[in-house]
Amino acid sequence: MNTETEFVDFKMGAVETYLEQMDKSLDCDATNLYKEKFLKYICLATENNIFYVKSECRAQMKKSVTYNVEESIDCDGSIFESQCECSAGMGPNAHCKHVCCVLIALYYCSSNGEIVTEETCTQRLQTFHKSKRFKGSPIKACDLLISAARASNVNFDPRQRATHNTSNYQDYFRNICLNHKYDSTLPIVQLYPPAQIYGAVTDHDYFEFHTEDKWLSENCISTITDEEISKIESFTSGQAKNSRWKEERCK
Ligand SMILES: [Zn+2]
DSSP states (O other): TTOOOOOOOHHHHHHHHHHHTTOOOOOHHHHHEEETTTTTEEEEEEEEEEEEEEEEEEESSSHHHHHHHHEEEETTSSSSEESSSSSSOOOBOOOOOOHHHHHHHHHHHHHSOOOOOOOOOOTTTOOOOOOOOOOOOOOGGGGGGOOHHTTTTTTOOOOOOTTTTTTTTTHHHHHHHSSTTTTTTTTGGGGGOOOHHHHHHHHHHSSSHHHHHHHHHTTTOOOOHHHHHHHHHHHHTTTTHHHHHHHHOOO
């Protein structure tokens, strides 16, 4: 039985009328059983305009013990018969707290469509793998308990002693930076002046073509084919509105 189950308009009056026959009235025991989720489930079947209810309710003192509760309710919402497995629940007119608990559940389900039953192990999503929010404040460096004598001995350099001030370290570091994949975007690169272009060209004189000539021909400045001309024409349509046009124009 859940929110979408079709059921009669079940009134609290029907429960009271049923219990009156046995000189009983609803007590807080049954209400507490319901509110504290002692009810496991409710199954509902209907035949010949009679609703048959089957349910399981845990015993109040021994949570490992469950009692089967069965009830029949006719189509105008009055209770026909009921029985329970507990010692006080002999049918056909049982009125033990388990029967009352199921009746209360039926009443709530009929009036507001909600039913409170025992939680299954997967009902609440697991949370143990989710990190909890850290609410504390990290200790400030000035509050660290380091005595003046010890503070002077603290070594803040992460490098090992043997690697301090090695020869040619400056050049080694500069090479690492300049040869890095993202060389032009690394902030450290701003500390190094640009290369002497004429010097670089004369240094690399072992190439078949001069480095400058190679650059000019690769950028279609010194030589250009008809195919490349028509390609550039189509890429740069729109002229000033086209960013590629400016790039080509700068050449
Ligand atoms: Zn019972």
